[in-house]
Amino acid sequence: MQRFFAKxxxxxxxxxxxxMMTVDDGKIHSIESAQFPGDAIQLSGLVAPGxxxxxxxxxxxxxxxxxxxLDTLITMSRAHQQYGSTAILPTLITDDLVTMQLAAxxxxxAIAQNVKGIIGIHFEGPHLSQPxxxxxxxxxxxxxxxxxxxxxxxxxxxxxxxxxxxxxxxxEIIQELVQANVKVCxxxxxxxxxxxxxxxxxGAQGFTHLFNAMSPLQSREAGMVGAALFDASSYCGLIVDHxxxxxxxxxxxxxxxxxSRIMLVTDAMSHVGSEQIELxxxxxxxxxxxxxxxxxxxxxxxxxxxxxxxxxxxxxDLQCTIQEAIxxxxxxxxxxxxxxxxxGYLAPGCDADWVVFTDQYYVNATYIAGExxxxxTIPNIQNN
Numbered sequence: 001m002q003r004f005f006a007k008x009x010x011x012x013x014x015x016x017x018x019x020m021m022t023v024d025d026g027k028i029h030s031i032e033s034a035q036f037p038g039d040a041i042q043l044s045g046l047v048a049p050g051x052x053x054x055x056x057x058x059x060x061x062x063x064x065x066x067x068x069x070l071d072t073l074i075t076m077s078r079a080h081q082q083y084g085s086t087a088i089l090p091t092l093i094t095d096d097l098v099t100m101q102l103a104a105x106x107x108x109x110a111i112a113q114n115v116k117g118i119i120g121i122h123f124e125g126p127h128l129s130q131p132x133x134x135x136x137x138x139x140x141x142x143x144x145x146x147x148x149x150x151x152x153x154x155x156x157x158x159x160x161x162x163x164x165x166x167x168x169x170x171x172e173i174i175q176e177l178v179q180a181n182v183k184v185c186x187x188x189x190x191x192x193x194x195x196x197x198x199x200x201x202x203g204a205q206g207f208t209h210l211f212n213a214m215s216p217l218q219s220r221e222a223g224m225v226g227a228a229l230f231d232a233s234s235y236c237g238l239i240v241d242h243x244x245x246x247x248x249x250x251x252x253x254x255x256x257x258x259x260s261r262i263m264l265v266t267d268a269m270s271h272v273g274s275e276q277i278e279l280x281x282x283x284x285x286x287x288x289x290x291x292x293x294x295x296x297x298x299x300x301x302x303x304x305x306x307x308x309x310x311x312x313x314x315x316x317d318l319q320c321t322i323q324e325a326i327x328x329x330x331x332x333x334x335x336x337x338x339x340x341x342x343x344g345y346l347a348p349g350c351d352a353d354w355v356v357f358t359d360q361y362y363v364n365a366t367y368i369a370g371e372x373x374x375x376x377t378i379p380n381i382q383n384n
Contacts, residue, residue, distance in 0.1 A: 026369030050086025050353030079273025094125030120159030178203030
């Protein structure tokens with residue numbers, strides 16, 4: 001039995017002081033008020049549930065699409081652990097079927113081998129809208145096939161999330177995916193609000209990077225953005241890097257949806273956790289300048305954001321409370337993924353996954369299953 005003492009702890013519901021956590025076999029056994037006994041491991045800073053990122057394309061200098069294998073997943077997970085992420089969904093950008101199958105096999109292998117931090121896979125595409133494709137390769141955007149349905153519904157992939165454009169996927173297919181326990185998100189779409197509501201009625205549960213690559217809210221057309229903001233039960237990923245979404249729009253989204261339905265996501269490319277500046281993907285060169293990733297012409301191409309920075313940006317710039325920001329990065333994505341009994345909270349029976357923040361909301365240490373996996377590191381270069 002391990003013992004950890006936290007002077008300040010956010011358990012996912014409230015912030016408490018002078019808390020003793022005991023951990024047994026990777027799970028939290030108990031949490032109770034106590035004075036530091038001297039023989040426990042003292043956690044210096046704000047202890048909070050481990051951060052959960054449902055959209056991670058790469059990290060540590062590697063991109064999942066470019067190298068869809070087990071080594072890449074290990075590198076990505078370790079890179080993001082430096083910034084408080086204790087669970088990620090490696091995300092495959094639109095690609096051919098062979099690459100999708102390789103990515104799935106890599107995730108299945110990671111889960112079978114208990115690779116820390118890998119809990120499933122997010123297929124962002126390929127069943128998207130051409131007008132809203134972003135950097136997704138045109139040649140691979142296509143209608144859904146039986147082969148892809150078989151891939152999405154595999155039972156050895158952990159949590160499976162699929163982003164699709166509802167104008168291009170029949171509601172019957174959405175229903176079939178949902179019945180197979182796939183988390184269906186809507187995005188990279190030019191759908192009307194009517195088409196969006198039909199997909200939600202069919203069981204779609206979320207929206208991929210709200211505002212970005214989706215039909216906008218306008219005076220006579222609510223679009224996907226309007227439908228997402230209006231619907232009370234769905235979840236929205238939000239990239240709070242101050243490049244993808246205007247700060248007022250971020251505040252509006254949080255006000256409309258509440259922190260219990262907004263999930264902070266990074267949409268991170270390989271740059272996070274590395275000194276990489278240039279990246280080749282699908283014949284495009286993605287360049288980093290400060291906090292921003294673009295291709296030729298200035299179009300955004302994923303992000304260089306990490307989860308700790310997303311939390312910090314919410315607290316410092318959006319005036320969210322500490323509790324709200326942490327919840328959007330932990331308990332809300334955990335609930336979206338159906339993992340709220342295991343992750344997103346610090347309570348007896350939950351996984352012993354937590355992050356220790358400094359006073360400025362940088363990361364002092366990250367723990368998974370009660371084991372320290374990352375110590376204080378140099379901040380992601382976007383913060384310099």
